[in-house]
Amino acid sequence: MKKLFTFLSFVIMTHLSIANNVTTANVSVGSQNTSLHYSMVKFDIAWENSWRTVTNESNYDGCWIFVKFRKKNTYAWQHATFNYVSPGTAGASGHTEPSGSTISTPSDGKGIFIYRNAVGNGNINWTGAQLRWNYGADGVADNDSVEIKLFAVEVVYVPQGSFYLGSNGTEPYHLRRGDKDTCFNVTSENALTVGTLASDLFSASGTLQNGTIPALYPKGFNSFWCMKYEISQQQYADFLNTLDAATATTRTPSAFTTGSHPALVPNQPERAMNSLSNDDVLSLLDWSALRPMTELEYEKACRGANQAPVPNEYAWGNTTIEFVQTPTDIGLSTETWASGNIGYNNSYPIRCGALATSTSTRQSSGGSFYGIMEMSGNIYEIVVSADVPGRTFISKHGDGNLGGATQNFDVAEWYNSSPGFYGYRGDHYGQSSFYYSYASISSRVNYMTYYNNSRLAGGGGRGVRTAE
Numbered sequence: 048m049k050k051l052f053t054f055l056s057f058v059i060m061t062h063l064s065i066a067n068n069v070t071t072a073n074v075s076v077g078s079q080n081t082s083l084h085y086s087m088v089k090f091d092i093a094w095e096n097s098w099r100t101v102t103n104e105s106n107y108d109g110c111w112i113f114v115k116f117r118k119k120n121t122y123a124w125q126h127a128t129f130n131y132v133s134p135g136t137a138g139a140s141g142h143t144e145p146s147g148s149t150i151s152t153p154s155d156g157k158g159i160f161i162y163r164n165a166v167g168n169g170n171i172n173w174t175g176a177q178l179r180w181n182y183g184a185d186g187v188a189d190n191d192s193v194e195i196k197l198f199a200v201e202v203v204y205v206p207q208g209s210f211y212l213g214s215n216g217t218e219p220y221h222l223r224r225g226d227k228d229t230c231f232n233v234t235s236e237n238a239l240t241v242g243t244l245a246s247d248l249f250s251a252s253g254t255l256q257n258g259t260i261p262a263l264y265p266k267g268f269n270s271f272w273c274m275k276y277e278i279s280q281q282q283y284a285d286f287l288n289t290l291d292a293a294t295a296t297t298r299t300p301s302a303f304t305t306g307s308h309p310a311l312v313p314n315q316p317e318r319a320m321n322s323l324s325n326d327d328v329l330s331l332l333d334w335s336a337l338r339p340m341t342e343l344e345y346e347k348a349c350r351g352a353n354q355a356p357v358p359n360e361y362a363w364g365n366t367t368i369e370f371v372q373t374p375t376d377i378g379l380s381t382e383t384w385a386s387g388n389i390g391y392n393n394s395y396p397i398r399c400g401a402l403a404t405s406t407s408t409r410q411s412s413g414g415s416f417y418g419i420m421e422m423s424g425n426i427y428e429i430v431v432s433a434d435v436p437g438r439t440f441i442s443k444h445g446d447g448n449l450g451g452a453t454q455n456f457d458v459a460e461w462y463n464s465s466p467g468f469y470g471y472r473g474d475h476y477g478q479s480s481f482y483y484s485y486a487s488i489s490s491r492v493n494y495m496t497y498y499n500n501s502r503l504a505g506g507g508g509r510g511v512r513t514a515e
Contacts, residue, residue, distance in 0.1 A: 068400065069094035069110060069199045070378075073174070076195065084183025085130065087143075088114060090197055090242040091174040092161065096405055098418065099163040104351065106417050108275060109162025111200045111512065113336055113447065114180065115289055117355075117514070119192035124289040126336065127195070128446025130179040131156040135515060145173035153515050157336035157447050160202070160272065169405075194396025198285065200335065201275040203419050204514065205344075208352025209234045210267060211487050212248070214359035215392045220491035222346075223432075225249040230356050233343065236269050248433075254494060256435045263441040264433070265513065266342075267347030273419050274401035274509035275338065277426045278331060280304075280313035283320040286331050287311055298327055300502045315378035319426045321476070323506045325469055325496075326398040326455060328429050333456035334443030337510030341440065342430040342494065344511060345398065345472045349414030349423075349488045359487050362415045362422035362473070363388060368483055370424075371397055388413040389486060390425030393476040396507075397425055423486040426507035433496055436465035442513045467495035485510040 052208040072091045092110060099107035114127035120199040129152055130141040132139040137150040142159065144150045149164040159178060163171075187193055212222040213230040225240075225247030233239075240247045250253060265271070280303055287295040288309040289505045295308050300322040304311040332338060340348070359366050371387030374397075382398040388411055390397040400420050403412040415422045422428060431437045443460045450457030462468065471493035474486040485492050 055124055058342070059134075068096070069201050071108055071199050074197050076180075078213050079189075084189065085141075085181045087177045088127075088180050088195070088197065091169065092176060092199060093172040094201060096168075096403060097163060097171045098168040099166050100168075100362050101166055104417055106204045106206050107162050108201060108203050108418060109160050109272075109324040111158050111160055111335075111337070113158035113271065114195055114197050115201050116182075116185070116187070116195045118187070119194070121292060124196070125185060126157060126330075128156045128181050128184050129378070132372070140180040143175065143177035145175050147454050148173050148176070148239075150176070150178075150514075153512070155336070155444065155446070157444065165369060174497075191514065196289070198282070198335075199391060200282070202272045202512075203275050203417050205267075205271050205273055205348050205417050206352065206507050207268060207270040210347045210350055210352045210354065211356045212346050214356035214358050214360055214487070216356075216360070216487070216489065218359060218484060218487045218490040219251070219253045220494055221489040222255065222491070223237040223249055223251060229447060233266055233268050233347075236262060236266050252493065254491065255433060258435060258438070260433055260438055264438055265344055265345040265442045267341070270514035271340075271344060272400075272512045272514055273344075273348050273417075275418070276420050276490065277319040277509050278323070278328070278507055279316065279399045280318050280320050281316035283331065284311045284313040286315075286334055288299040288308070289334070290449070290454065296451070297453065300324070304394045315398075317380050317382065317398045319390075319399050319421065319507060321396050321426055321507050322502045322504055323508070324500045324502045325429060325506075326500050328506070328508045329456040329461055330449055332510040333449060334447060335457055335510060336445050336447045337512050338442065338444045338458075339429055339431055339439070339461065339469070339508075342433050342470060342472055342491070345422070345428060345430050346488055348417060348419055349415045355417060356489075359484065361389070361487055362419075363410045363413050364416060365410060366424050367410060370480060371402070384393070389423055390421060390476045391474070391483075391486070392479050395468070396476045397421075423488070425471050425476050426473075427475050427493070427503070427505045428473045429506075429508035430470055430472050432467055432470045434467055434495060436463060436495075437469070439463055440468075444512060470494040470496050477504055
């Protein structure tokens with residue numbers, strides 16, 4: 048969809064939504080202020096099966112909204128900066144919240160979160176959202192002609208709180224207490240000692256090297272936002288369509304689209320994207336102004352805060368597991384499965400959120416404690432290892448722009464040359480029931496991988512963002 052507006056000279060507007068069931072509409076730009084060099088990006092937004100609760104999980108879902116722009120007669124898409132004034136509320140930052148919503152802006156202004164302002168559940172349909180875009184800060188002049196794209200990603204808020212690593216089970220290489228094989232309680236973001244004392248963190252089979260996990264390494268105690276679904280084909284195609292042709296070719300893992308760049312159309316838009324390398328995933332996260340999660344944050348997002356672990360549990364909180372069977376509408380937005388709660392024993396990934404409905408339970412949907420989907424199966428979850436190579440990682444988000452000659456992710460803290468900086472949690476669609484134990488929350492069978500551009504069939508993942 049393209050429209051012309053009298054802003055900056057003229058603006059060609061497009062809008063995209065890149066998450067399961069979320070749609071945006073009536074995107075426009077107006078209310079230009081040439082003295083302060085900002086304008087308002089306006090849009091409506093809707094998505095299904097939203098919630099906010101103050102009991103049990105005490106959390107909510109929402110959307111991460113960000114905007115890309117490019118100047119007329121140029122190809123390079125850049126990341127827009129929204130206004131931020133502490134503490135990041137809509138009122139302080141100059142945004143307009145639809146009735147029933149809250150808009151929160153992080154301090155880097157790379158996007159906003161929009162979510163319910165009161166307890167409730169059901170479908171969302173909000174109109175009249177407005178975001179103050181500081182176009183002057185992005186190098187856009189008052190009379191420039193600019194095209195923009197607005198993106199929406201469904202996310203889930205994981206609140207602050209202590210939680211357990213390990214389950215008192217038999218998962219491969221699971222994390223545990225230093226002095227005995229029992230679960231370890233994470234009670235702060237302070238540095239953790241890896242060793243054999245009662246207060247230390249350790250791992251089965253000694254797979255976690257002794258030393259210190261620094262305070263700056265995210266441990267999952269503090270609150271963060273996590274993508275509700277794994278990266279979808281639609282999301283990945285949208286990403287490729289904003290890159291230059293050479294970079295898009297480098298970042299394309301296989302023939303999953305029709306059409307030609309920059310108008311690639313995915314064959315199964317809602318299907319989880321697979322065959323991605325670490326570089327592919329990290330570049331998309333940098334472009335989205337998100338970051339990878341750590342393996343400690345993964346266990347928190349699955350198990351929840353202050354929850355007694357169930358030995359060998361999966362993301363849905365128990366050991367009842369059945370791979371999906373008998374599909375309907377494969378590859379469509381209406382894809383469903385007659386039975387099963389994990390994408391396993393299959394020749395392709397399932398649709399993002401295919402098992403979640405307005406009446407499904409945590410077990411039948413395969414959802415985590417906080418309502419995050421497909422954390423145990425379908426696609427590997429790329430995580431930063433808690434072992435020595437990954438301990439240089441800090442909670443730094445992407446800036447929305449790729450860098451270097453290869454237009455790769457360029458966040459220095461996301462990489463070092465040592466093998467084992469990244470690993471995988473959960474398992475993927477191609478495994479048989481023989482490997483069910485690999486899909487359990489605390490399994491670390493793939494706790495270290497060699498950092499390279501290899502594209503595994505089950506490669507993919509999702510991103511997170513530290514809450515402020």
